[in-house]
Amino acid sequence: MSDSSTSVELADSLRGLVTRLSPGDRLPSSRELVQQYRVSPVTVARAIAVLAAEGAVVTRPGSGTYVALRARRDRQAADTAWQTVALTDRAVDTRLVADPPAPAPPGTITLDGGYVHRSLQPTRALSAALARAARRPDAWDRAPANGLSTLRTVFAEQAGGAVTADDVLITAGGQSALSIAFRAIAAPGSPVLVESPGYPGALAAARAAGLRPVPVPLDADGLRPDLLADAFAMTGARVLYCQPAFQNPTGAVLAPGRRGQILDVARASGAFVVEDDFARHLGHGGPVPGPLVADDRDGTVVHVTSLTKSTAPSLRIGALIARGPVMERMRAVRLVDDFFVSRPLQEAALELLSSPAYPRHLRSLAAALRDRSGALAAAVTREIPDATLAGLPGGGLHLWVRLPAGADDTAVAGAARQHGVTVSAGSRYFAAEPPAAHLRLGFAATADLAELDEGVRRLAAALREVRPAGR
Known part of the structure; x- marks a missing residue:
């Protein structure tokens, strides 16, 4: 050498x-x-x-x-068994929100997706918005902890009512907002009332915060106020989590007459209502009910919204809207978590929301989702005639299907994967024992209508395999 x-x-x-x-x-x-x-x-x-x-x-x-x-x-596994003792019992269960351990084989049709297919995303407008944002002289400066004031103003205007920019906190998507809200509002060990069935991501976030989800049934008109009052009285809960518009997974919309009742019950119980407005921009062309926060005068509602579902998975921009000390608590939690949301991403979101391309995208998306929802419902009716649809939703990304008697939703979902189609077992959406076997079928993540038809045919074959004729 x-x-x-x-x-x-x-x-x-x-x-x-x-x-x-x-x-x-x-x-x-x-x-x-x-x-x-x-x-x-x-x-x-x-x-x-x-x-x-x-x-x-x-x-x-x-x-x-x-x-x-x-x-x-060097290449041997380290002995980390000691960590089991050190971490005690605060395990975080991600099975409700994470993808399956192994990726689906090529050619698998996705009927369990929670985002719109790439062909439905405003990719060109997003790329242009991000490019414009990156050219700003302050693009890489530190963003305010609350979020850009101009972006907070846009979210305030979308909420309506007396909401102002000061009531808005920008978050890294809706899931982050839920995590912040649960940890800020309730102490570990406390009960939190949730819709049954309801969004698995909320159940996971609540449990990760140390909370105990307590189910409250809903029907075709949304959450039942009578059972909600009973649940508050029996549990002493101080938090209700709900999705009043195009609920996931059922697609139900909270009936106009129940909106005020829900808020009245929560106020009488001294409780907060965490309103997850995930489907604000996922209507199918018909009327979309206004958010509960617009009618809230007393700071009862903590509103969660996001741009992700209507645009693309990686546009992780959402918002929390609230008034009073609860907002100060949530600001403190998010500041400790990550200081602020990426400024270029906030700037890109603002560029997108301010461009003529965004309303055009929402109109196009609404028409596509309406067509896909109808096509999926027709395919289910044709291929699985003894299944029961909860109804054709006026918004959202999913259909809620009750399986024929004797079917096991987990077994059906496993068999469907073997047949080349992924679906969501309904038991994931219940905080307690499910009353019947269901599947949540998504119509937004496939490439086209033909894939929806083929996906249901594969699902029907899987159902026949695990549920022989005569049962």
């Missing part, structure tokens, strides 16, 4: 030497290495330091350098 050789090259040579030695063996002395590799003492010292930092060798002043005891265990 020449005098110009670097310490990096020497370190590579010494790694080879270490692999040929046994743990505890002594390496040649620095003087021997200088002579053998024809390098300077400084180069030797640097190379030894690199190997020591990697844990391959240990140096003992006055004695020499030795192969570390763990040198031959």
